[in-house]
Amino acid sequence: MQKEVVMNIVDQKKSKEICISVDWMAYDFFLEKPLSENEILKMKSLGSFVYLKSLKQPFFKVENNNFIIKGIEGNKFFRVSFCTLSSQISEIEDLIKRL
């Protein structure tokens, strides 16, 4: 059975953040609704997880060997940095959508 799509990503654009390595690239994903705590916690399964919950607007980061996702709870966007040698942005988008 197909899982429910929880996050509606409406747009994405190349991020201005300078990546550490030339093999890495970053995109900002734009959402229909502000990012909720539940949606953030679902991403925990994708890698090592940092969640600074006591900030006025909590910050989160999920990291594995292929990509890093980071953002702020309540914002309608988050950032995905990925290694172009091992991942495609569409694959990561798909992965997030199906969490």
Added chain:
Amino acid sequence: MIYLNQASTTFPKPDIVRKAYIKAFDSIPFGENRSNLNLDNENLINSCRKNLGLLLGVKNIDDIYFSSSATASFNDLFRILNLAKGNIIISCLEHNSVVRPLYNFDNITDEIRVVPCDEYGNIKPCDVENLIDLNTKAVIINQCSNVTGSIQDLSSISTIVKKNHLLFIVDASQSGGSIPIKIDELGIDVLVFTGHKGLFGVQGTGGYYLKNSRIYRSCNYGGTGSQGLKYIFEKNDKTYFEVGTPNYHGLSALNAGVKFILDIGTDEISKIEMGLINKLINELRCIDKVIVYTSPFECKKGPIVSFNIKGLSSFDVGYILENNYGIIIRAGYHCAPLIHKYLKTENCGTVRVSVSIFNTIQEIEAVINAVKDIVVTL
């Protein structure tokens, strides 16, 4: 938004800079040797040279040339100076405007020797001396590190360089406008500056001072507005270091920026900026999990502080400061690839806060409070 990324480019600019730029934009274009329009404007470029001479302590302003940036200046200078067949000594503080041309152009030099620094980005003059041998052609020093804000002892280094009859090349991109420089007094042979940082000009302006420039040949050819029929230049013909239409609009702004600095004085500017920077350093050092890479000692510093928060990458801190607090800083390596080995920040870069005299103590307090907030959550 709070803008604390002044080391990348200054914002806001002084009002006289904005007015000078708009005036240039709204005026009938004049062309240096390229129009029959003969206005006072024509002296503007020389006025800029004159003001830069006052600011940088240069008597012979004809040795000051304009270019599009510090990077463009270094790319030209390395081809002008004839430094091949020997070694060049550079400090580990150098920006990619120096490092990349040196490491990537063929035939610039046979060997590059790097002077190390301490944990705050200070180099020791004796370490420069230790690297000099009979094949050394030049010593290149970044006066102010764009990572830690450390200021180098140009006077002592100059003594060593002159004793060994070498070319002394100084990068003043980060120090110009904030730190007093005396080119003639220090015996500097070449000094490179950029227009859009501490000099308060606009992007696309920069230049260099080249002592006794008449003995060198330019590496560029093109329109000069003079000798219009001549297109082949022999070795002994006049050489032109500025070719192509000058950036009149940009130089109008740069001239106004330099005048602004001359009116206030670099000592006064430095005093104001140091007030902000020292408060930030002192407060950050008291916060658990914060590592500060800028010297806490009462030494002269540029308007820059670098730090990290243990447990977060500099990029994460930059992201949080921007998106949670509206504070604009720069995170990462700051185009200075060699210094990070000595700061032990090769894996994470640094969070860099940089100020100008237009920043306020309240903005510095906002950074301190934001860092405290972040640290508490870790």
